Amino acid sequence: MVQAVLFDLDETLLDRSRSVRLFLQDQHARWPGAWAHVPVETLQARFWELDAFGYVHKSIVYRQLLEEFDVRELSAESLIDEYYSRCNRFAQGFPGLVETLATLRERGLKLGIVTNGLTEMQSLGISVLGLTDLVDAVLISEAEGLRKPDPALFHLAAERLGVPANRCLFVGDHPRNDIDGARQAGMKTVWFPNSVAWIEELKPADHEIQSLPELLHLL
Ligand SMILES: [Mg+2]
Known part of the structure; x- marks a missing residue:
């Protein structure tokens, strides 16, 4: 589960x-x-x-x-x-962003954000999107000294949430940094294709969504 x-x-x-x-x-x-x-x-x-x-x-x-x-x-x-x-x-969120995260949380799921980038910039984005109080952990590569796709960053995120990696679902747009990194850390994966095309040599994600609210049907 x-x-x-x-x-x-x-x-x-x-x-x-x-x-x-x-x-x-x-x-x-x-x-x-x-x-x-x-x-x-x-x-x-x-x-x-x-x-x-x-x-x-x-x-x-x-x-x-x-x-x-x-x-x-x-x-x-x-x-x-x-x-x-x-x-x-x-910063603008994708449609259904806040509602989807709030609903997942109501269902008792822990939520986290794992992002490559600068601490100040990414923290500002998270705050402007209204997510600061909706998530239980935020890991930013600059602050952690680790970058996706390093599985160590995914393991650290699971640890912060107090959940084993194999009970975590990772949602991301980047085939290598998000999907392959999370898979190597033992997480289930959801690809939300918004940017780069799939990288053929990689094993596909477990699921694919076209909008954030679709997650509510997966879980
Ligand atoms: Mg991304």
């Missing part, structure tokens, strides 16, 4: 596409002179292409954007700092 559900954050609970679009709208508006010749939609579209679902470092993304759009008034460093400190102020 499943006793705990663990979630990845970006592109699993947090809809990064919508969140980043809103953040870029804000970033564009904050520097109207510098971006005057670049429509906000163009900035959003090119950022999204270069960013590759968040897996390309922002220093590369912003340097490229400034060069391509010939923006001289801004430095990549200041824009990167803004990204880290402000992006998750605009």
Whole structure:
């Protein structure tokens, strides 16, 4: 029997596409002179292409954007700092997020979040999404000194929840970092495909969902 559900954050609970679009709208508006010749939609579209679902470092993304759009008034460093400190102020959840987690908790399941990223940025996202009091444990790679797909991070999450790994269900969008990592730690897995395509060499997840509320039927 499943006793705990663990979630990845970006592109699993947090809809990064919508969140980043809103953040870029804000970033564009904050520097109207510098971006005057670049429509906000163009900035959003090119950022999204270069960013590759968040897996390309922002220093590369912003340097490229400034060069391509010939923006001289801004430095990549200041824009990167803004990204880290402000992006998750605009965090948007996938439909049914809070209701689904609240219902799982009412059913007596322990809940946790395991995310690769910076402590301050990811904590802000979790808080803006209204999840701080809805989960029992949050593990952020920077704070823990471990990164997914290292099974040690998944084991640590299970330990924090006081549930054996084989009684945990892990929900994530990344085939290797989330699904394969959790499987190697002995957890059951649910793939919520929102970003990268399945990696053929990996063993498939136990389940696949197209929306968060579908979890309520699985458990
Ligand atoms: Mg993710």
